[in-house]
Amino acid sequence: MAANTGMNLTLKIWRQKDAKSSGKMETYQVRDISDHMSFLEMMDVLNEQLIGEGKEPVAFDHDCREGICGMCSMYINGEAHGPDRGVTTCQLHMRKFKDGDTIYIEPWRATAFPVVKDLVVDRSSFDRVMNAGGFVSVNTSGNAQDANAIPIPKEDADKAFDAATCIGCGACVATCKNASAMLFVSAKVSQLSLLPQGQVEAKDRVQKMVDQMDKEGFGNCTNTGACEVECPKGISLDNIARMNSEYLKASTK
Amino acid sequence: MLDSKIPGGPLKDKWTKHKNEINVVNPANKRFIDVIVVGSGLAGGAAAASLAELGYNVKCFCFQDSPRRAHSIAAQGGINAAKNYQNDGDSTYRLFYDTVKGGDYRAREANVYRLAEVSANIIDQCVAQGVPFAREYGGLLDNRSFGGVLVSRTFYAKGQTGQQLLLGAYSAMSRQIGKGKIKMYNRHEMLELVIVDGKARGIIARNLITGEIERHSAHAVVLGSGGYGNVFFLSTNAMGSNVSAAWRAHKKGAFFANPCYTQIHPTCIPRSGDYQSKLTLMSESLRNDGRIWVPKDMKDVEAIRAGKKKPTDLKEEERDYYLERRYPAFGNLVPRDVASRAAKERCDAGYGVNETGEAVYLDFSSAIMRYGREKATVDGIKNPSDQKVRELGEKIVEAKYGNLFQMYEKITDDNPYKTPMMIYPAVHYTMGGLWVDYNLMTTIPGCFAAGEANFSDHGANRLGASALMQGLADGYFVLPYTIGDYLANDIRTGEIPTDSKEFDEAEKDVKQRIERLINNKGTKSVDHFHKRLGKVMWDKVGMSRNAQGLQEAMAEIKQIREEFHNDVFVPGTANEFNPELEKATRVADFLELGELFAKDALERNESCGGHFREESVELDGEQKGEAKRDDVNFTYVAAWEWNGDPAASVVHKEQLEFKNIELKQRSYK
Structure with missing residues (x-):
């Protein structure tokens, strides 16, 4: 299947300097987004763009980018890990969105998960x-009973x-x-x-x-x-x- | 100069004898001893938990927000152990033999034998912790097969074995954290090793939330910081996986062994575009049931690429099952290096099946039909339709590999139950790492390395399901003994002060490095340089290497490194949560490692395991075109000593002796 590479999107993203500061939604535009990209790769594109403009990139948690480490979060358009089912944000693909969409991106919100910065929570x-x-x-021991004993x-x-x-x-x-x-x-x-x-x-x-x-x-x-x-x-x-x-x-x- | 400290005596008695002879620390004295563990994966996490259980005061550091997220969690397929539950002739010796052979005779016999010896204990330990391995209907543990072996010795938990083993180690850590025996430093990154009187006595770490530079002292430092595959930019490693902890130790005197030994894993999802940030592995366990092929006829390749034909349109005789053709004995279960090179060979010849020409098929239709027919027989269904057989078979394949198929579908939007997967090799694991002796100690006294961070057990190629085994063996069953031998001399030392000049200097150096990066105010992002480094590594230091390319790579990496230090732009400040700064400190180290990596590959003018030199291939006979090892000149470990600049590094050779295994050409035909 040929990739659709032409998506232009408006992003509304929560920016918050640190735990003590108050935050607010900021608006960004990204262009020429391929529908083969993962959501986090789209965020990489935004951050490269911001760095190119001498601005501070958006902080977000991520690591394995294959849905198993549990590091990535993001509340996307009012849903944890976005609109797809059975996936983490890193497995969410841009084919779930369409050209011209406005996407709202917020951190997890809970008293027990205070914001560290932007989209990163504790x-x-x-x-x-x-x-x-x-x-x-059970302590480590070379004498644990045989794994098939029970x-x-x-x-x-x-x-x-x-x-x-x-x-x-x-x-x-x-x-x-x-x-x-x-x-x-x-x-x-x-x-x-x-x-x-x-x-x-x-x-x-x-x-x-x-x-x-x-x-x-x-x-x-x-x-x-x-x-x-x-x-x-x-x-x-x-x-x-x-x-x-x-x-x-x-x-x- | 390099003393591997391998104990004397017969191979099978070495470890027992060693354990009986080394020093132990009295339980009452352990509470006076501090140990730093860097990394919380299978090696680091298992070591931290076990050392704390013994009574040492452990400080554990990870850059993630929780120790449960270390990249061991992403390992899919399984863990090997010589339990012989299947009664198929497995034994400690056979696991040892397979590992040494699979590693192309470039690993240390005594270490590998010990690994095979403790492998069975790992399974017992994990079951005791509540790790839910896959079971058969009788309630006993199930096994599967992996590449390069002829027995079924791999224990698994669907396609999430690494996750379950890591969460087992994490639960053991949690218990010790709750007791206060492990002090956990999440979101902290080690940026320097501190050496006092010639011994590793602490680290400088950056608090990634506040940016504060912290001093931490201990009587010994254990590095369980993983591998360095991200030097290629694109790999199956997590985004944060890095070489910095190991590289800092290297620059302080720890020798770095065999950096060029890299595993390129044959079954990963092909790349789709320039924006790609990482590659995703599809477990080797899939090769139990998946058959790898490309079309025989170039016209079919072209038709598939143009979208005029589908792979399912091709008849059996129009497909080239090239692994089954070339390696009839092992077929689709040849070791990873062999399978990767065979895929590259077909794609280089023009038979790649996707738009980029870098993909082959991994096809489950035969397995689905075979399982379906078996199930129909068991269920007493007479003359089932193909449709029914397929339905039954798909259910069985789903039970075995469901999460992997789901992962594939989410990424590619293709349904692998209905159409073959497309796969291509990708950087996955690094066999090289810090040189360690039999006690897992580096050439710096008191600095230990465990798991993927060390070099010791896999030689030039690691067999599938052996990384988890080695990480846990080192962390649970080796280090807790061997570190005691070293620490027995420290029971009277008392707490190591952090106000010494050594800590002052190390901290000053770290702060200067960070300030330089922040104040550089160049024009290009960190990723810009990392991607350029990755491209050079993949093109010239990747699956196939030659002298000219390696020399060019060294010069190009040096050039990129200079540009990086002149022109990198790191936004933000040092005293805040700053992911770009984290990346910059890691890439700065990758840019040095990359050059040493190429230098090591250049020096090793033979093909062995994952290291393939185009100058060293079999020219005729049954093995024509296969890799050619040179045992006369290269049966050694290349341990590099830092000398101010990667190109100036000095090699020390540890000759490998094989007394229990005959060196043979590795044939899987």
């Missing part, structure tokens, strides 16, 4: 939730894997009207509660992770399900149900 609250209990307490039903292993594919990007929080982190936290709780290795600490884990989640200022879950729709990895709402059930079990022990 997601260390996610790390702190993990530090509270998102692990199995057979795990394929169905459980597959469900645990599906939950474990969360990339920690924060789209669920950004898209939730309550800025809730329930999908993120429940993915880790589910993964470990579905596996025999995670059972021993299951009760402690869910309580500690939920406590930390609340401390960080994430909102509550009201089951609107927007998180599941916007999640680039298709993490299921079933995980939230599983976490609630684990939490209930833990609280009534």
Whole structure:
């Protein structure tokens, strides 16, 4: 398929110098954008243009550019990771837009994700939730029991894997009207509660992770399900149900 | 001069014997010892967690906003381990043998054997952490095959094995961060190594949010900072992956080994335009079920390029399955270097199937139909239609490779279940890196290198699914032992002060470098220079190299480096979040490494593994046209010492001895 190389776009982008300053939307024009480009390559074009004009480029987080590191964010036209489904911003392609479009680009917005600069936010609250209990307490040892010592039903292993594919990007929080982190936290709780290795600490884990989640200022879950729709990895709402059930079990022990 | 410190005794006993003989630090003394770990990927993350569990005070640095985002996360296909769960004849020796052979006999025997030996422990450790590997219906772990081997020893988690292993290491780190045993420095970049009395005693790091230059001291420094494939600008590495930590150590005295050994991965999505910022890998595991081909007839190539024919229009006999034709024994599962050169050979001959002429097909239709027929038999469906068979087969292929197919479709807008994928080789991994001894220590006492950052285990070519194995082996099972041997002398040293003249000087140097970049106020962006460097590297130091091209490359890279320092424009200031400044410090180092890389390739006048010299090919016989190794003159590791300028670097040779394996021509025919 021949590339359409002729898109001209108007970009409205959130600019904010640092965490303390207030920000505002600025308008930019980009020309001759190919529909084979990824959204971030379009942003590269804009930044090269700004540098050429002696202006400061737009800061945004990105790294692997293949949808797995979870570094890129961006709220595009009112949707986390933009209009496509099952992708991160780095996997979003310009063929989803058309010539003459105006595109609004904002950072994730949540109390627990303060803006660092422009489109870059601080997601260390996610790390702190993990530090509270998102692990199995096992030391490195050349004497761990053989990996096949405990057979795990394929169905459980597959469900645990599906939950474990969360990339920690924060789209669920950004898209939730309550800025809730329930999908993120429940993915880790589910993964470990579905596996025999995670059972021993299951009760402690869910309580500690939920406590930390609340401390960080994430909102509550009201089951609107927007998180599941916007999640680039298709993490299921079933995980939230599983976490609630684990939490209930833990609280009534 | 180079002492690899390989323990004596029979190969299979070396590691056990070494562990029994080296010094250990009393658990009560470990709390008085600080260790800096740079990088939080499989090697750095595993090392940080394991060292903290042992009781050392660990400070870990990563440039990303969380240690969970290190580029190990993008590894797709799997991790090798000699478990022999499939009962297909695998063993520690066979994994060792395959790795040394796959590396074209340019790796150190003792290191590779140890790697094979601890590989089984890795799988046990990861399962204990809750890593959800793929399982069979009986609940036991599943395996797949990878290139260059004849057994099934690769453990996997769909096409996201790296992610699952990294999140395992990250969870082990999280536990130690929660306990305060690891102090995590996210969004920090190491810009200098600090040496006190000849020993690595700390680093200078930049806080990427505030721009502040910070001093951090420790009794030892571990570099798990990954590879340097981004010297080519376009690679499958993450945008931020860089050589700076390793290069700074190199300029302070750590020898850099075999920089020219680069892996060009055969199955990546072809580039589409000049704006391209990176290349995306399609896992080698796809070669289990995908068949690689181009049309036999040039007319078909032209018709496909013109859009008049589709690949699915071509009959079986009109296709050239060139790997199956040239390498009947290994077929589509030849090692990466062989598969890449074969693709280049067909495309250079004009048979490339896309607009740029740089693409071949990776076709799943045979596998889809084969799996579909098997499934129909299992389900008791009599005389199923082709349509039904295809439907059943697609489901099975989706279960195996679903996320990869989805990734391909998102990028190219083509559906690989219905039409073959288009692929082309791309820079993926660097086997070269900091020279280390058997203890993973560089030539600077107290400075260790682990994972892709070191050079030690893959020789001139890495086998698929072995990078994850090496990163975790180094981090979980090697370094925690060997670093104790070094640190045993430091139990009385006490905290290393950061107000010494060595720290003053290192910090001053970093600040000057940054000021020069910011105050340069040139006319061209950092990317402008990085892209030019990448083009020279790809054209003249890429899949196929010759003396004239390499000499030209050295001169051209030097020229680009000079222009960079005269004319680069870095917007913004030093004291703020400034991604352009980060890129500039990294590209400045790539511009030095690139020249040494070409020099190393020039010096090594033989073809081995990923390093292919046009002057060194087989001229006749069954192997005609294949790479020709020169064991008489080049069975050594080239370890380069910095001498003020890349072109002036001095080579030190570590002769490689093969006592347990006979050196043979690597034949996959």
